[in-house]
Amino acid sequence: MVKYLQWSTVGVSLCFFMLWAGCGPPERYHLRPIIPSESLEEYERGVAGADPQHLYELGWLYLQKGRTRAAKAVFTRLVERVPDEADAHFYLGVAQAKEHEKTQAILSFRHALDLRPGLADAHWALALLYNERGDGYQDALSAAEEGLKLDRASAYGHFVSGFIFCSRGENERAEQVLLKATELDPQQAHAQYYLALVYLRRQDDEKAIVAMEHTLEADPSYTEAYYSLGTLYARTGRIEDGQRMIDFFQQLSGMDMEEDHYHRQLYRSTQPLLPQQQAAGHFNLGLVYLKRGELDRARRQFQSALSVDSTYAEAQHNIGVIYALKGKHEEALAYFISAVSIKPSYALAHKNLGNSLLVQGAYQRAEESFRRALALDGDMIEGLNGLGTALIQQGRIEEGRVSRDRAVELAAKKGSP
Numbered sequence: 001m002v003k004y005l006q007w008s009t010v011g012v013s014l015c016f017f018m019l020w021a022g023c024g025p026p027e028r029y030h031l032r033p034i035i036p037s038e039s040l041e042e043y044e045r046g047v048a049g050a051d052p053q054h055l056y057e058l059g060w061l062y063l064q065k066g067r068t069r070a071a072k073a074v075f076t077r078l079v080e081r082v083p084d085e086a087d088a089h090f091y092l093g094v095a096q097a098k099e100h101e102k103t104q105a106i107l108s109f110r111h112a113l114d115l116r117p118g119l120a121d122a123h124w125a126l127a128l129l130y131n132e133r134g135d136g137y138q139d140a141l142s143a144a145e146e147g148l149k150l151d152r153a154s155a156y157g158h159f160v161s162g163f164i165f166c167s168r169g170e171n172e173r174a175e176q177v178l179l180k181a182t183e184l185d186p187q188q189a190h191a192q193y194y195l196a197l198v199y200l201r202r203q204d205d206e207k208a209i210v211a212m213e214h215t216l217e218a219d220p221s222y223t224e225a226y227y228s229l230g231t232l233y234a235r236t237g238r239i240e241d242g243q244r245m246i247d248f249f250q251q252l253s254g255m256d257m258e259e260d261h262y263h264r265q266l267y268r269s270t271q272p273l274l275p276q277q278q279a280a281g282h283f284n285l286g287l288v289y290l291k292r293g294e295l296d297r298a299r300r301q302f303q304s305a306l307s308v309d310s311t312y313a314e315a316q317h318n319i320g321v322i323y324a325l326k327g328k329h330e331e332a333l334a335y336f337i338s339a340v341s342i343k344p345s346y347a348l349a350h351k352n353l354g355n356s357l358l359v360q361g362a363y364q365r366a367e368e369s370f371r372r373a374l375a376l377d378g379d380m381i382e383g384l385n386g387l388g389t390a391l392i393q394q395g396r397i398e399e400g401r402v403s404r405d406r407a408v409e410l411a412a413k414k415g416s417p
Helices: 002-022 040-045 052-064 068-081 086-098 102-115 120-131 137-150 155-167 171-184 189-201 205-218 223-235 239-268 275-292 295-308 313-325 329-342 347-359 363-376 381-393 397-414
Strands: none
Touching (some): 040 052, 040 295, 052 086, 068 086, 086 120, 102 120, 120 137, 120 155, 155 189, 171 189, 205 223, 223 239, 275 313, 313 329, 313 347, 329 347, 347 381, 363 381
């Protein structure tokens, strides 16, 4: 009997130990990195017999480009192919959430957690979705905390908690958690921005200005921060700085609206587009990215325009411009030549063809291109300067000076610097 009790005690102790050990949080699981190695067009061409990794990368590219409906279709297919991979369910949830299919997104994130309980990102995604419900505050906080149990050093996890507090008006708790997020990662722009909003509510303009400035240091494209910082500057007597921030805000807002318009036209329209409309949509979206300086995204859109209409001279020209801006003048040359062959009256393309030839030392050919540009537009200042340089490089100094003097004269008349 004593022996039995002794073994019983040991067994009970062992059971308690096992239960205690099992109560700890699961090991943190990190989503596998997705690093596409090809362009979107190349992934789309190979989608028919694609393996799961190809689908991951294609879906990821769609998400990055805001094509969430296409991303949802790819990740739905991926989940069917690899139903036991948490990453596939997670990314399907992301696409569903962006498509405002919140109930389905919640199910996908929960399924990801069933497969990988240590996936903190899924807890934080659920927290944000729960927080959108009127009665979801406690569920949101609990989900955010579950994620932080897995990774206390995550700046993003602390931001999610701080955002939830901020959205419910709990400013003191929001400040505490958001400060922790910015301490862990000063480049966490969202945390900086919402910390600034907390200070704005308290009418602490000095701290709000600092946090808004940090927001823009972390992410110069954070549109809302320009407006908020502009009003703060104006309110504290920095009128010129305030106006400059408001001007930036208006410029970026216009671009955001343009981008959204063309995205909807190209990727969300329920009616099929005519080829001409499709090519124009890609071209105009490319212009938005080109104005922002996002050269690779712009080039892909111009390339998409050409895939619909290979005679689109302006798209050919703009791809040439992008290569020229990158210093790849040999590649640029081919596109400028295509542009002027399609549209011989394209003065700007002749001028840029001349510039690329000039950089490559083909001075006589450059001269010919500049002369064609000037025959179409005699007041093109850059064309006159380019022609002057091409002539001087060929030893025709006086002719070159005449061309350059004409450029200076025109610039003075136009009030150019």
